[in-house]
Amino acid sequence: MTFQDRFKSTESALVATAVLLAAGAFVMPAWLSFLLTLAFAKALVVLGVVIQMRAGLVSFGQALFFCIGGYGVGLGAQALGISDAFLLLALGTLAAVLLALICGFLLTRYREIFFAMLTLALSMILYGVLVKSSALGSTDGFNVAPPSFLGWEPEGETRKQAVYLLTVAIAAATAVGFHRYLESGLGRVMEAIRENEIRVDYLGLSPRWLLFANYVFAAAISALGGGLTAIASGHIDPDMAFWTTSGEFVFIAILGGTGHVAAPFIGAIVFSVIRTFAIQEAPHYWQMALGIVLLGLILFLPKGLWSLIARRKLQVAK
Amino acid sequence: MTNLLAILFDGAIYASWLFLVAAGLTIIYGVMRVLNMAHGSFYAIGAYSAASLVGWYFSGQTGNPYWSYLLLLGSALVAGTLVGVAIERGLLRFLHGKDEILMVIVTYALLLILEDVTKLVWGVDPYFANQPYRLLGQTEVGAVLRFATYDLALIVVTVAIGLTAWFVLNRTNKGRLLRAVIHDREIAVAMGVNVDAMFTVTFAIGSVLGALAGALTAPAISVTPGIGVEVIVLAFAVVVVGGLGSIGGAAAGAVLVGLARSVAVHMAPEMELFVIYGVMFLVLAFRPQGLFGQTLVRRI
DSSP states (O other): OOHHHHHHHHHHHHHHHHHHHHHHTTTSOHHHHHHHHHHHHHHHHHHHHHHHHTTTOOOTTTHHHHHHHHHHHHHHHHTSOOOBHHHHHHHHHHHHHHHHHHHHHHHTTOOHHHHHHHHHHHHHHHHHHHHHOGGGTGGGOEEOOOOBBTTBOOOHHHHHHHHHHHHHHHHHHHHHHHHHHHHSHHHHHHHHHHHOHHHHHHTTOOHHHHHHHHHHHHHHHHHHHHHHHHHHHSEEOGGGGSHHHHHHHHHHHHHHOSSSTTHHHHHHHHHHHHHHHHHHHOTTTHHHHHHHHHHHHHHHOTTOTHHHHHHHHHHHHO | OHHHHHHHHHHHHHHHHHHHHHHHHHHHHHHHOOOOTTHHHHHHHHHHHHHHHHHHHHHTOOSOTTHHHHHHHHHHHHHHHHHHHHHHHHTGGGGTTOOHHHHHHHHHHHHHHHHHHHHHHHOSSOBOOOHHHHHTOEEEETTTEEEEHHHHHHHHHHHHHHHHHHHHHHHSHHHHHHHHHHHOHHHHHHTTOOHHHHHHHHHHHHHHHHHHHHHHHGGGSOBOTTHHHHHHHHHHHHHHHHOTTOHHHHHHHHHHHHHHHHHHHHHOGGGHHHHHHHHHHHHHHHOTTOSSOOOOOOOO
């Protein structure tokens, strides 16, 4: 199989999975489609963490853009009176991109723990502002009115299905787009930057501006995930920007692995399913289980769940 | 004038608390290059063990109430040492020399585990142990201002801890060895310093300091699940402002952040949290190594 073939086969596999999932909307129970909606929205944010991890940067503040996306949708509906889901999502994403363009100038100068700490500080600043702003509901946040879809205003179960289908469509489009990005020159050079940034510099590329672009991309999809979460759950609060939310995204990124665009989606689904049952069965041990799994992953499966799939592929190829 | 005095005193109280919380974190990072997210859990464990022990002591109604202060210190010492040594020997020693960012994630996992361990041991109901806090009463400052004497005593205790740490590091042989490890680990090993033992001792000291911070704070607050998660990011802000790994830096960072917050609380209460991380962000933007940190040379 040549490189070109594989490139296309991955994309068609992604699209086929999306079509299957979309068709599933009419047979699967409501709780499952709701769970998948939130999982896919989360996966978009995690994808933002993953593309930065591939460049060697761990963002402990991706919740910043997750929250901006959510509040963009919420405020767009409440303050500006926009009801169209697409416009709302675009608004949140645009806000995040603008913010990332500003923060990127500063953040791209930092690596390793300094990058992690600075991103964390930024998201905590937003958290601090939101918690204290009573106009936005302080710690309680506020509810997001149900949106319309290009003029169509479904009710009840139909609306939930519509949100699910929208999420699947956006997730699939993003996955295909970012698969191309990861396989492109720009995407590949991120790994080179992780391995040895100074050599990339010597080769005549500017790691700083490449990372800048990468950071803005990450911000955009994270905000998209935040916006979808706000639409799906109908509620936003400042905890979206709290650092433990970012920690959860980092966790899912490590769980899935950074090897493939599908990895964060697999990670997010596994995470959401386990969490749903764990919170029901053992609410007080849930975090402990997370911690133990995280340690286990770091020690025994550093490339995440995706490496299990990748390994099998390799064996089949042999 | 009164307002200024209030800001200064509040700032000093908050700064001393911040220093207590951050000191252990910065020592561990300085020696081991581990930015320990689980430090928040040490704080929580210290607070819980102190609160439950003091609560038990006062429920007996016998004995001199002033012994409870010794109980605070003792519980922090025992709990911190136990947890610190167990974690270092049981897990971290297998990971010495790994990437700093990986260690952040490892200690994040530890934080998640310890959060639930504290819930398992102490349950989810809040603990109150404010007898030591009320015992000292209030002190009047300048006729109009009143502060809890416990808070003012905390400043003294913190200064004492800071001075002790400085003295041990700079004036004793063990401290000089520790500084050698901080300065260059490989050379220290080559010179015959038992770095492994140093790491365990350092980690224990750091976790005792974290537990101590929790134990000394416990009488002033209600001890509930989640206090560790809130504290750890504050401690991060302080050590990052001062420069990771430097005790003096942590002190400077604590004073800066403490005063900034105190000004915000008195002048613009809605800015409280914003100011803390705003200071951190500003310092990092202009001096990424922190106020007292050393610049690292880029290695190819």
